[in-house]
Amino acid sequence: MLGRRLVNGVESTGLAVDDRGLQYGDGLFETMSALDGRIRHFGLHLERLAEGCCRLRMPMPATEQLEHDCSRVLEGLGAATVKLIVTRGPGPRGYRPPVEPSVSRIVMSSAARPRSEQALLTLRVCETRLGQNPLLAGLKHLNRLEQVMACSEWAEPAIAEGLMRSMDGRLISATAANLFLVRGGCVITPDIRDCGVAGVMRRLVLETAARKGIPTRIEDLPLESLAEADEVFLTNAVTGVRPVGEVLGTRCWPLGELTRALTAAVAMEDA
């Protein structure tokens, strides 16, 4: 079943072409998982969106409006994905943001894709790098050409995701997921101070691990750190925790203990 689309609360498939979301990618988005009308970790998504609006210095739509929009597009859908886009809205020509922007909200739902078995993922290492800019790092903004180009590097269906590195060679994330390594019982994820996205599931895994007494670390990870990892997994708000079985050209891993424990613990989290 195809989902519904609301633009500023109105059932619509179109957005004004002078919207700064299209003109400059001047906006943010959240991709969320929903079941029977309820969005998982909605509070965390709203928190990240609010931080993004603050850093981009644009107004945050009212929570009630967003809740209302989301519940409308989820009507009649069971397991679904909701994508929420908030842009700085329409404006005259030119990069300069309007002094009092009228933000646009676009909410789109789609039936959830059938989830494959919790198979071990095969990844590649992408040639496309992530440009470094602390001003935008961590934000889930609409400037995503690097991810688009990285995804166009391969077509093999057996390769589930691609790992992306910063310009200076550090592992940062997959194209649409955060990266975690387990080493010596410690759960490690790359520092995203100057590129990468602060994923909602990344945060949830770090917090859940900490609550369970599992040591966590955020650090710089060179490509070579994969060789020393005991377990590798990816996280994403829609697909949760997914174990990695191989990074082509580096090494393989069996399904690990901590990955399994965190998958279960995160699935239990209610938020």
Next chain:
Amino acid sequence: MLGRRLVNGVESTGLAVDDRGLQYGDGLFETMSALDGRIRHFGLHLERLAEGCCRLRMPMPATEQLEHDCSRVLEGLGAATVKLIVTRGPGPRGYRPPVEPSVSRIVMSSAARPRSEQALLTLRVCETRLGQNPLLAGLKHLNRLEQVMACSEWAEPAIAEGLMRSMDGRLISATAANLFLVRGGCVITPDIRDCGVAGVMRRLVLETAARKGIPTRIEDLPLESLAEADEVFLTNAVTGVRPVGEVLGTRCWPLGELTRALTAAVAMEDA
């Protein structure tokens, strides 16, 4: 007079919200100057667009279609600006580009803004830096959050533009114009190998100077190179060559000989 808008050749103000131009900034644009239905340097704009489509691996719309769209939005306008956006079109959720994308073309016109006297511009140096990524450097793509953030750094109307530096501190361009220095009779513009836009007017100035026997150089320019410049000017396809009178915090310049000569020579160029 407000101009017209065509989306894929149809008079419209809206674009489908699942267009990858909005979703990811997955597209390119050209901003062009027109007089009485004729676009200045249209051939150069089409060449840059074609190179951009090639590098982003997306199809280029037919030249005839683009010409036809542009002439339609220019009907009844004298001096006008045309913005052409080409995106990878609609697609399913996910960064991966469709195998056979159906590109979208959006063409918007507006009456030209009244041109102020050829006054000497005052610039500032922006804090916001340009992330470096050779894969996207030079392209006039839709990922423009860095420029948006740079423009939001100041509100003083007396400041006409802001200079942007790469993450490693080199001068690259203004937010919406290329930068040129004149030093010892040589016309110099920054290397844009890993950030910045390959402006149509930048190319035209380099070619015009070369034809007139004025030496040109493309090189890395630290901020300090402003102190040694004899003349400074900005270029942009819509506003042409504009002399810089001051970069706040560095120094001032009078209107220079070469700037004046190039302004006149470029204005004479027919293309």
